[in-house]
Amino acid sequence: MSLSFDSSEFRRILGHYPTGVCAITACCDGEPVGMVVGSFTSVSLDPPLVAFFPDRTSTSWPKIEQAGRFCVNILSDGQHDVCRALASKGGNKFDRVSHRPSGAGLPIIDGSVAWIDCDLYAVHEAGDHYIVVGQVHSLEAAHDQKPLLFFQGGYGQFSPFAAIAV
Template sequence: MFDSDRFRQVMGHVPTGVAVVTAMTRQGPVGLTVGSFVSASLDPPLVGFLPARTSTTWPLIVPLGTFCVNVLGEDDESLCRGFARSGGRKFDGVDWTLSEATGSPVISGALAWFDCAFEHSYPAGDHLFVLGRVLDLGVRAQGRPLIFCHGRYQQLATGSTAGSAVSFGG
């Protein structure tokens, strides 16, 4: 048998991209960091992520029925940390625009974004697995994604080329 610390330690060897899920409430923009963003289906186009059940932001987004997933770039660690904290004014100093499809915030410096309608959520232990139907999407910036692996934020190594193995720097 193993405990949750051992599970976390071994899972720490699996790199994950980092994204910020945003939405527009009547009180203003809200957002949270997720490290679990995945493509779930091409037809229909579905994406998924796993917010913690303890999240105070996700319950504000659910009743809206829409959200935008903003994929962060390698220079966005401070942005990631800002949206990962609980409470506060997460959008202070963040440039963003409203998406055309849902009116959700699209972070200006994000590498890519996926504007979504809430499709479904499923209990997944101490998290929820959320599916969103992609209504619109785009690439905002060129660059490499922010990666979380081995318990820290990392960058893809420079000099890697298409078709070759990817190494992690940091």
């Protein structure tokens, strides 16, 4: 099948859809590991499942997979520096990222909008990415934070409209 578009056009068009920015964290060999993803979604209520989509070339994903559990940290609109640190290649990504352990011992990034602790449930190959499904076992949200968003190649924030009475 011949496509009428190339990968840069595909990326540009899909960039019209804003996404939240999440940091996926885990501990591997006693050290925190993390990566940033812009693809995260709920999957199921019963059992409670979520998913994210790491690139197959990621060097952080194999460490998170090896851990067998992970924490999804929904980054807040003031966490551009955390996003840059965890998206970087090599080195200690957590040098300047303030975090604390969850009940399961996974890194919760301080200042995040919410965190979701998961056990690895399934991994599926999907083109140049994986579909990673996690079963949620604990979660918490900070009600005074706004999420960091990625839209058309840049970062921004979201402010909800006031509730509309119907």
